[in-house]
Ligand SMILES: C[S@@+](CC[C@H](N)C(=O)[O-])C[C@H]1O[C@@H](n2cnc3c(N)ncnc32)[C@H](O)[C@@H]1O
């Protein structure tokens with residue numbers, strides 16, 4: 222990765238990008254922002270497929286990047302240029318993933334994913350029962366989804382390939398938390414190695430559905446699912462917020478689960494609490510319009526690939542200001558409430574960034590080793 226001598230707080234290119242191939246979708250999942258955000262409706266400023274000029278503007282930077290996920294607000298497979306984008310990205314980036322409802326996978330798509338060695342296919346599935354699946358992911362059919370997974374598996378056998386690795390993604394809600402065990406069984410039968418539970422961002426159609434409001438349901442459904450996942454050899458990723466609910470009651474089941482929240486929970490009354498986050502140093506979200514967002518929560522426009530280079534945006538003033546704010550006692554409001562990250566103190570976040578060499582400090586090798594040791598002691602990297 223290229224090293225850049227600057228005085229700003231990011232020394233590297235991001236290692237991870239999300240590329241939004243489109244914001245259009247073939248479904249209208251009940252909990253999805255696509256139903257109610259006017260910017261995502263036809264004619265809205267965030268509506269439509271990625272302009273190939275945007276893709277051409279980011280393309281030269283891709284060889285600096287380790288991982289690209291083709292994801293975003295819509296269903297990437299709806300973009301007619303999807304296969305071209307996939308193959309182009311895969312030529313330049315070691316790890317390429319796609320998050321998809323998987324309902325549009327046909328023979329050509331399935332074969333290309335396997336042939337170009339796409340690394341990961343994350344399949345969104347919110348129920349193991351046809352009726353509930355259709356009620357949540359309207360007007361999708363579970364049977365089609367399962368047939369399409371079989372198409373991928375058939376090509377993986379044909380090409381004798383272990384890629385793409387198949388994973389399930391499930392938005393946990395009051396209405397579908399009972400599906401966890403059924404989904405794990407389905408995964409076991411379909412060569413799916415992992416199930417990630419996402420915490421619900423509550424839009425109006427699912428107001429009050431978040432499992433955070435129902436700790437008793439978390440306690441009822443997660444421990445048996447953790448045990449089943451272990452028996453089936455499937456990795457079950459559980460959001461930090463739910464792990465905390467379990468931790469209050471049953472330490473033994475918690476230690477066997479994996480948390481999707483990185484790092485640890487450490488509260489210090491002397492510090493401003495912030496959701497621990499490295500995103501503005503290592504990651505960015507390229508929207509279909511060419512607009513750069515610092516993460517999936519903060520909507521601030523960091524710049525546009527239509528009239529700026531990626532380099533100017535990533536190392537530019539807006540990013541510098543954002544990074545400085547995250548490390549200050551006045552982080553953006555979105556960071557203090559972001560549910561994707563564990564709660565930690567600003568001092569801990571700063572320490573982690575220094576340990577990774579992402580924040581400048583004149584430490585020398587001994588100081589660096591000391592920081593790494595402290596960071597390890599505090600639980601970083603776990
Ligand atoms: C917006 S979708 C876009 C990709 C693709 N259409 C799909 O559904 O996989 C990306 C992920 O966000 C999840 N998602 C949708 N609505 C959500 C919500 N309200 N809260 C949390 N995750 C949500 C989806 O289930 C999916 O796994």
Ligand code: SF4
Nearest residue numbers: 246248249250253322
């Ligand atoms: S398939 Fe994905 S983008 Fe489409 S409505 Fe469902 S969650 Fe939203």
